[in-house]
Amino acid sequence: MILQHGVKLEQQKTASLRHKIKILPVPEDMTEPKPLAARQGKLDVAGIIAAAEAARIVDEFDGVSLAQKLKRLRRLKPNMIVACCFDEDPCTSSAMATLRENTDAVIAGLVLAARACGAAENKIAVATPREARMIKKINSQADLILAGERYPARVLLKRKLFASGKNAAYIGAQACVALTAAVDENEAQSFTVVTVAGDGVEHWRNMRVRIGTPLKFLLDACGASEKTTFVITGSSVTGKAVTDLSEPVTAATRCVIALRKTPRNKTYPCIGCEKCARACPRGIVPWRVLREIQSGAPDPVRMPNVQKCIGCSACSVACPSGIDLTAVISKAASFKKSGDFD
Template identity: 25%
Template sequence: MVNYTFKGGIHINSPHLAEKLVVKQVPPPEQAVLLLQQKVGGEATPCVQIGDKVLTGQVIAKTLGRYSANIHASISGVVSAIEKRLIPHPSGINGICIVIDSDGKDKWIEIGKYDQDFKNYTPDEVIQKIHEAGVIGMGGAGFPTYTKISNVQDVNTLIVNATECEPGIMCDDSLMQEYSSDIIRGTEVLMYACGSYNSIIAIEDDKQEAYQSLLMSNHNDNISIVQIPVKYTSGAEKILIKILLGIEIPSGEFASDHGVLCQNVATVKAIYDAVIYNKPLVSRIVTVTGSAVKEPRNYEVRLGTSFASVVMQSKPNSNPHNIRIGGMMMGVDVPSVQYPICKITNCIFVNNIKPKSSVQSCIRCGQCNKVCPVGLLPQQLFWYAKSENIDRAMDYNLKDCFECRCCDVVCPSHIPLVKYFSFAKALHSKQTIERQKTDMARERFEFKEYRIERNKTERTDMMAKKKEELKNKMAEDKAQKDKILQAIVRVERSKKG
């Protein structure tokens, strides 16, 4: 168990748990829609064209820069479109996708030579393999893993985050039960790549089967498997570091500034596949749960499979549904199930639509202040956000709010506090951009004024210099003439004499 804890947070019972945690394999889809942009970074650039035949595992889009990820075909077949499609986003926006129609064969690309003894590669080669396999943070963050590893220097501790970040999500629990030895091996690979001698796998204490599986598979004294009490938001990176190591990472600093690298457990499994077997990221485990499905369950799904076909496996009822991607707390509501599974899709909630509670005025009960895990004063932030006094909200560290919704959940007046906070943050970004534009315009004007003044001074100085030079020249000429005259006078005198 751990020695440290954190203030705030809330206890929430996991809703709609699966009866069986065994992962059900979903057959490859007839059509895969692969999104080129991940949550973080730019779009990958397609390296196939419409009509090309592709094999499962083939690179179909390559990274541009350090903040995007390679995309691989998740089925074999023919590229039928490269076009904008609806992507899993609350605002219903489009993103460029490569669409592959299956040939029904699921024929894999020839996997190149690989060496199961990863120490035969250099750490840089290991990171390169992770990069080529298109691995990104699979806990929902979506940050390219090779960039995260290469950004950290002098890692003292690697933390494998095996806490389901939110109640209701079960995919990592299943993953740990089914692939515990791969996760231990993946942790060793990651320790080698980032140069850390120690690693902690943090798991919640209600996941006893997964905990026991990991314990049985672990034969490395430098890897500790630590149980932490179930309390939302213990899976948030900074909070987990505080619980495990007692290190409080100040606002504006990162785990890497303190020699700590955190990776989600599903990412570690993807790293294992990439480094030990050269296998690119073409599938993931997804939880389907919620009040509207008969069989909440975890599925291993090829990327690009439609939400609808995965949700159908859990037998949803025929009522209208509220669809939420990600956790019940920090997930986002989307209008339908017409989206493809992406690398970061860890959970799909399918809930019956409930009438919304009516919002009342703040009664200053202070409940929200007690539960904030980062020590903010949500009540105060609410007043400033509501009155659009954004500077004051920023003085109260609004930027540290990571929108966990603990304050929302406990508010007896049902005030959607986080909506106010995200609005205030957006307004702050807009104001900052406007201020930057104004500052730039002012700087441009001031520079123009300075240039005019400088040119004037330079011209005056130049004129004065020229005048001085002319004066000196005239004086020199006069002296020369005087010398000549004196010489003539001397010559005439000598003639007379």
């Protein structure tokens, strides 16, 4: 049963959700975006997609152009579009904050996206019943669905919907808001909401910043510590380390995590507890794959489903021995594809 899979992550969102989204002043050396040409024609499927393209909207969850996504989904014909308004990362809350403060705009953008794709249904996905009740108080017309708090919730929810006959596709909360602004206000996507968190900053906040703003501006605005030594963008589970804080914020920068100490994970031998297998949403048994790789003469037949890995790192998070099982599965998948083992 797929709902038994996944990893329960400790949630640390309260600090950044305690305050409303803070608007970060635009750096003085950044130029104002050029205004869009007046929208012409009917607001039909082509008109919605054209508005998304003109506004240069990027979905924050995958970094894909929204116009290209809508065109692709038009061909794939999903019967449901889901606005992803939950954050799987323990520290990130930018999607939740966006929904709380822009509920009507999220709903309007989701309706437009569903219309562009030809989807009959649209839903707003939130993590918990408590969050659902909060959104219902803001707008009782919000059509909500629960994603749960088990990582990777996006995958688990999609599998659940598929099992019930729903071929669902996702769109980010901020992409919904940007699509509403593009259609109603003829406004390009030039801002994004980013969560700043970690023990390397004094204030955990959701910041509305101009796309292209250097990361250092966000950290300074949140009281970055002089002892900060390690910065991650993206998820604390699958994010990347940043060495140059002049790196600009993009539409896909959903979280910046500042840490005083570089994470140092100790690794121990596999104990065969099978927690990694229970965590995997794709039916892979990582600990067995690890042992097969360690044998020195791995048999591809003994490594089923490794090519289906989505890189969510749920297995690595679940492993009490601190083994990078994601890398192990990636190596096994490459071996099955090429036949080379080194």
